Amino acid sequence: MSFAPADYAALLSKLSELGDPKYKAFNESLIPGTSTAYGVRVPALRDMARSIVKSGPEEFLRVSRTASYEEIMLRGMVIAGMKLPLSERLPLIEGFLPLIDNWAVCDTFCSSLKLRSTAEKQLMWRLIEPLFSDPREFYARFALVMFLGHFVEPDYIGPGLNRIEALTQEQYYVRMAAAWAVSVCYVKFPAETLALLERQVLPKFTQNKSIQKIRESYRVSREDKDMLVQYKL
Known part of the structure; x- marks a missing residue:
């Protein structure tokens, strides 16, 4: 997967398709001050992240934006799931920290990270x-x-x-x-x-x-x- 701008636009369309307005309202009620753009459930975001990790995580990270709650969540999941030694992912992890502005992104990112040794x-x-x-x-x-x-x-x-x-x-x-x-x-x-x-x-x-x-x-x-x-x- 190349993740040219057109590919990223297709990803955003997929987020829109997966969005659930009722879940969006429910999720926002649990995260004060946070507006979710699409209302995509975490398991669906994890599925998308796994697919990205298999096909082109570095390219995704180069073009991905942080314009919405779901895009930030997806970026964190991809960083956590990349098949690289932790020593090579630490700069990405540190770079993600300023994007964490609510408990849900924080806790999901933490649970997604695996320490293998x-x-x-x-x-x-x-x-x-x-x-x-x-x-x-x-x-x-x-x-x-x-x-x-x-x-x-x-x-x-x-x-x-x-x-x-x-x-x-x-x-x-x-x-x-x-x-x-x-x-x-x-x-x-x-x-x-x-x-x-x-x-x-x-x-x-x-x-x-x-x-x-x-x-x-x-x-x-x-x-x-x-x-x-x-x-x-």
Whole structure:
């Protein structure tokens, strides 16, 4: 696939064909302040991205635009799916970060990225570690969602919880991602995560939302759920 301007125009026509006005309205209700141009569901975008990755991802990235929510989503999925070592995709990933302006693009991009080796994990950790303290809302959220999706494991649980404890950002989507991350950490590493909650050093919103999310989990015992209530602020 060449992805000349005419090819990209055909892709936009395909997005229009796949669009669902009812889904568009529903999706926009979940993403405050975001207008979706077409209303294309994520599975359909993933199918399109897989086809692009097979046929010409570099050409697509050269001509693709960021004029709509769906075009941004599609660009992120293609970057995530490219059959290149992470070391070669890191500049593309870093270049995508300024395009993230809502939780849906952030979280979909994070879940689409795959880390195929210990070396790739180390490279990604070096990228996201300074972003935990970034004042830009979705840079910090990117770090948190990457952590909870890819790094809640023995080598990173300590550094990750330390980074969450050190957060100073007050933006809603950072605090929500921090609480989500703490809840995932508790399921997999309850002792380490409980030690953080016991100290009650997280901001009130993050502390209480973390406990709420843990208590909503089907993977946490009733005894633990009842015990955690005492650490609410």
